[in-house]
Amino acid sequence: KHIVVIAGDGIGQEVTAVGKQVLDKIAAQYGHEFTYDEALIGHAAIEATGSPLPEETITKSLASDAILFGAVGHPKYDNDPTAKVRPEQGLLGIRKALGLYANLRPIKLFDELLSASSIKPEILKGADILFFRELTGDVYFGERGRKDNGDTAYDTMIYSRYEVERIAIKAFDAAMTRRKKLCSVDKANVLESSRLWREVIQEVSKRYPEVAVEHQFIDAAAMLLIKDPKRFDVVVTGNIFGDILTDEASQIAGSMGMLASASVGDTTGLYEPIHGSAHDITGMGVANPLASILSAALMLDISFGMKEEADAVVNAVDKVLKAGYRTRDIADASTPADKILNTAGMG
Amino acid sequence: KHIVVIAGDGIGQEVTAVGKQVLDKIAAQYGHEFTYDEALIGHAAIEATGSPLPEETITKSLASDAILFGAVGHPKYDNDPTAKVRPEQGLLGIRKALGLYANLRPIKLFDELLSASSIKPEILKGADILFFRELTGDVYFGERGRKDNGDTAYDTMIYSRYEVERIAIKAFDAAMTRRKKLCSVDKANVLESSRLWREVIQEVSKRYPEVAVEHQFIDAAAMLLIKDPKRFDVVVTGNIFGDILTDEASQIAGSMGMLASASVGDTTGLYEPIHGSAHDITGMGVANPLASILSAALMLDISFGMKEEADAVVNAVDKVLKAGYRTRDIADASTPADKILNTAGMG
Ligand SMILES: CC(C)[C@H](C(=O)O)[C@@H](O)C(=O)O
Ligand SMILES: CC(C)[C@H](C(=O)O)[C@@H](O)C(=O)O
Numbered sequence A, B: 001k002h003i004v005v006i007a008g009d010g011i012g013q014e015v016t017a018v019g020k021q022v023l024d025k026i027a028a029q030y031g032h033e034f035t036y037d038e039a040l041i042g043h044a045a046i047e048a049t050g051s052p053l054p055e056e057t058i059t060k061s062l063a064s065d066a067i068l069f070g071a072v073g074h075p076k077y078d079n080d081p082t083a084k085v086r087p088e089q090g091l092l093g094i095r096k097a098l099g100l101y102a103n104l105r106p107i108k109l110f111d112e113l114l115s116a117s118s119i120k121p122e123i124l125k126g127a128d129i130l131f132f133r134e135l136t137g138d139v140y141f142g143e144r145g146r147k148d149n150g151d152t153a154y155d156t157m158i159y160s161r162y163e164v165e166r167i168a169i170k171a172f173d174a175a176m177t178r179r180k181k182l183c184s185v186d187k188a189n190v191l192e193s194s195r196l197w198r199e200v201i202q203e204v205s206k207r208y209p210e211v212a213v214e215h216q217f218i219d220a221a222a223m224l225l226i227k228d229p230k231r232f233d234v235v236v237t238g239n240i241f242g243d244i245l246t247d248e249a250s251q252i253a254g255s256m257g258m259l260a261s262a263s264v265g266d267t268t269g270l271y272e273p274i275h276g277s278a279h280d281i282t283g284m285g286v287a288n289p290l291a292s293i294l295s296a297a298l299m300l301d302i303s304f305g306m307k308e309e310a311d312a313v314v315n316a317v318d319k320v321l322k323a324g325y326r327t328r329d330i331a332d333a334s335t336p337a338d339k340i341l342n343t344a345g346m347g
Helices: A012-030 A042-049 A055-062 A087-097 A111-116 A161-176 A192-205 A218-227 A239-249 A290-303 A307-322 B012-030 B042-049 B055-062 B087-097 B111-116 B161-176 B192-205 B218-227 B239-249 B290-303 B307-322
Strands: A002-008 A035-038 A066-071 A102-108 A128-134 A144-147 A152-160 A181-186 A212-217 A234-237 A260-264 A269-273 B002-008 B035-038 B066-071 B102-108 B128-134 B144-147 B152-160 B181-186 B212-217 B234-237 B260-264 B269-273
Touching (some): A002 A042, A002 A055, A012 A066, A055 A087, A102 A161, A102 A239, A111 A307, A128 A161, A128 A239, A152 A161, A152 B192, A161 A181, A161 A234, A181 A218, A181 A239, A218 A234, A218 A239, A218 B239, A234 A239, A239 B218, A260 A290, B002 B012, B002 B042, B002 B055, B012 B290, B012 B307, B055 B087, B066 B290, B102 B239, B111 B307, B161 B234, B181 B218, B181 B239, B192 B212, B212 B218, B218 B234, B260 B290, B290 B307
Parallel strands (some): A002 A066, A066 A269, A181 A212, A181 A234, B002 B035, B066 B269, B128 B234, B181 B234
Antiparallel strands (some): B102 B128, B102 B260, B144 B152, B260 B269
């Protein structure tokens, strides 16, 4: 299997290095051969080539069996709203170019981290949510621009029937293998794109009579997610609502540093932590590599069909946590200093 | 003072009735004269007149000194994405018609409810956030429609400089009277409307050198709000992001049933719970009226300049909670059955 590592910006470098180490361990242990290549994206790519998404990165990605992705972003652009070239264009560009329309974000809580969350353990215990975030449509890719000499700015939230249908099918299929509950999140009481979204979900749901479907408005969903996370099984939603809800849901798992994601669709799958580039802690060796390690596990499972190997990785993470090892983001007052690890140590 | 009560749908009727009782108590105690009128909106208005916002409702509102608002919505429309006339058009219509561009949503935690939340008490204690949600722009009011024979649907997220500036000024002014911290929430790494938003906030911030400003992306803000609510003082954001964040923030206060809001701008102020019509509990007498009572307190303070009277209402709520009385939404395991009140009893 041939893997392209696109480390990107900030802690993307540190965490993908550890993710790769874990893949190597798996290869050695199970007798696989994984070969690697590297490609540029984001701020790193802008500095090197002027473009946030060099053509070569697409070519290499399409020629590979899977992509291990880090993060993109840089504070420089965040504080300059007028910048024309931005690191995030690289990430959005690769999602679109590879047709990665389904972003799976499993929110799974390791029992050992029950107390690391700001939410009460009794509310969390047993929570297990699988998000399907649509990833190549919505206000991320609609027409945008300025009018009135730049004094008015707009973006277009837009969905077509087939875009909703294909992500809906993936979500319903997953629900069939789980607790057969699906919650679709939209804002159909206000938005036309959400009304189309809801129509299509209702249609697709007829093909899955066994799946219990509920519709929630995004505002109510954002509230219910922390009030009672256990009520959710599979959640399917659009690109921007999914962006918001899954970051919020990271608090269920204790930290953003724990959450992996898989972006799949028409071509090569891309595996990426849901956290960002975190320039405030870059290079300090304190970044939590578990999201990248768990992304590697998703890669083994989804792109390579190596279920046993994927489980081995998840079990290893569980063992490390059970042994009391913590990065700072998931440490609590009771963690002894000698069990607080740096990124490298966790590999 | 002349007050229009627009009760609307579902529990809107029950809770505004209690809010009005409290206003009457205040009038009697402090020697004010409050006169009332009623007006229709939402599903109730559609049933009676065919329109979710009858002309008369606008006329009466403009002629009044303040509006006590209930809620709008009905499950009938939620499950029918093709409905052309919808209760929510009434609410959006009145916000726009009255120029109520600033929606103030204070998130204040009564100490007695510390344990009612799904979030840990030690994370919550001391949290005190004032949201400024822009209310007459954004994807709520941009052009929307269908294309491709109805198979594509779109909505337009749109902001103009003056719209951002006027809400920014209100938010910065408020920050000056509080802890002088302001967090602006956008998605400027992706959206053009957010980049304009951020530009304007940066400009306005120069006029308030004493206020410490931070910018957060909506996804990070949704996470930080439950990870560490105390880090926020004043939060200013657009219409849709504000809708989502404030519903989420209701969990800080223990329940949506606790949160009041004030919508102010060019004309008569409108005071409204942030909860919805809650048809699942309508008519059962279990709705929490405190959000409506606290909305009445905001009315006394903001529209009538009756600071002392407003404080008296808030203190009364505090006293009721201290005495152990609870509606079901804020009751916990330790609440004795005889202290669980129905809506009417709380008046
Ligand atoms: C970096 C940013 C463009 C991106 C997004 O909004 O999709 C990130 O927040 C994510 O969730 O992957
Ligand atoms: C009912 C709905 C249209 C409304 C909104 O989205 O603004 C509500 O959620 C609110 O927050 O007041």
